[in-house]
Structures are given as C-alpha cells and as structure tokens.
Amino acid sequence: MNPSRRTLLVFFLPAIALLLILESLLLPNPRERNFELLTEMVYSKAAESLGASDGLPAGMTQQAIVEGVVVRGRMPFHFAAGQEEAARAGKELSNPYADDGDVLERGGELFGRFCAVCHGHDGGGRGPVVERGMLPPPSLSGARALAIADGEMFHIVTMGQGNMGSHAAQIVPDDRWKVIRYIRSLQEPAR
Numbered sequence: 493m494n495p496s497r498r499t500l501l502v503f504f505l506p507a508i509a510l511l512l513i514l515e516s517l518l519l520p521n522p523r524e525r526n527f528e529l530l531t532e533m534v535y536s537k538a539a540e541s542l543g544a545s546d547g548l549p550a551g552m553t554q555q556a557i558v559e560g561v562v563v564r565g566r567m568p569f570h571f572a573a574g575q576e577e578a579a580r581a582g583k584e585l586s587n588p589y590a591d592d593g594d595v596l597e598r599g600g601e602l603f604g605r606f607c608a609v610c611h612g613h614d615g616g617g618r619g620p621v622v623e624r625g626m627l628p629p630p631s632l633s634g635a636r637a638l639a640i641a642d643g644e645m646f647h648i649v650t651m652g653q654g655n656m657g658s659h660a661a662q663i664v665p666d667d668r669w670k671v672i673r674y675i676r677s678l679q680e681p682a683r
C-alpha cells in the first residue's frame with residue numbers, strides 16, 4: 493500500500509467517522525439550529541426570593557439577617573423615643589451633609605413630598621392638612637425650631653414627636669439629614 497493511501501486509511505477515515513458519529517450524537521436533527529451544550533449554566537434555575545428552598549436553612553430562600561449585622565447604607569440609631577433621648581441625639585449626632593446645592597435640592601424635594609402637607613412649603617405650619625382642621629405644627633422658623641440641634645431634629649423625624657409620626661419608613665437616614673439641611677435653609681430669613 494502506498495504511504496498516502498495508508499495515511500488516508502489510518503488517519504482521515506477514522507477521523508471522518510468520528511466526526512460523523514459526534515455529529516449524529518450532538519445534532520439529532522441537523523435542520524435544527526442552536527444546539528446548546530450544558531444548558532444548566534445558561535438557564536440556571538432562579539430561586540424566588542420569598543420561595544421555598546431545598547438547600548437552604550429553614551427551607552427558605554430568604555435568610556434572616558445575622559444578629560449584629562448593619563445593613564449597608566443604614567446607620568445604626570441607638571436612641572429610644574422621648575424628649576430626653578431626642579436631646580441626647582442633639583448632642584451626639586451631627587449632620588454629615590454640608591449646605592450644598594445637590595443636598596438642598598434633594599432635601600427640598602423630600603420636604604415638599606413628606607413634610608409640606610402639614611408644615612407648609614415655607615415651614616410656617618399651614619400646610620393643606622392644617623387648612624382642613626388638623627392642629628397646626630409649630631413653625632419650623634419658630635424660636636424652638638431654631639434652637640433644636642440637627643441631631644435632635646433627626647431624632648424627631650426618625651421617632652416622631654407628639655402629634656407627628658415617625659418618618660423612618662418613608663425617608664432613609666441619608667435623606668433625613670438632607671431634609672434637615674433644607675429646613676436650615678428655610679430658617680435663614682428668621683436667623
């Protein structure tokens with residue numbers, strides 16, 4: 493047998509046969525496109541966040557936060573309700589935000605959304621809710637509000653005070669500080 497024929501028999505024919513076998517295994521229907529190998533990696537089974545889970549503790553996807561963990565973006569707040577605690581917050585906390593354009597813009601937006609209904613857009617205490625009969629809150633430019641420290645105001649917004657409820661669920665801590673900066677800008681004319 494001449495060498496080129498032998499190469500054909502020993503190498504190419506088995507290689508072609510192997511390719512044909514592979515092709516028939518991989519593409520049972522060669523007219524179908526996009527045969528996908530290892531599809532579990534492409535389409536992984538997504539777990540629903542509130543669903544049951546076989547593999548996780550307590551049989552749930554959602555796991556309880558480990559004790560002592562501080563959720564990212566949340567500032568721990570070690571104050572109880574009440575005036576004494578508010579005064580303590582006034583001494584121990586300070587506003588991390590400076591009096592800057594973006595801060596005032598965000599603070600003003602939130603004040604308009606969450607506070608102006610009662611306090612009025614100018615903070616004077618005559619918002620639409622008051623116009624309809626609710627007892628007016630004190631002016632945010634009044635003597636007391638001018639004397640309240642930022643930290644105490646943060647406590648009032650977080651825990652509430654008297655007739656005013658807590659706004660902790662509506663406004664994240666960072667934004668609460670911005671609202672307080674905005675109130676300071678409303679107080680300018682009264683200073």
Ligand code: HEC
Pocket residue numbers: 603606607608609610611621627628629630631632634636637645648649653654655656657659663671672
């Ligand atoms: C449902 C009406 C209402 C809303 C909404 C409201 N407040 Fe008040 N706020 C009051 C009332 C009423 C008081 C007086 C509470 C008291 O001392 O009895 C008050 C008191 C305050 C005080 C203390 C003023 C002082 O002189 O003691 C601050 C500061 C304050 N609010 C800020 C805010 C901010 C900031 C928001 C928005 C995030 C807000 N409030 C939303 C009704 C409201």
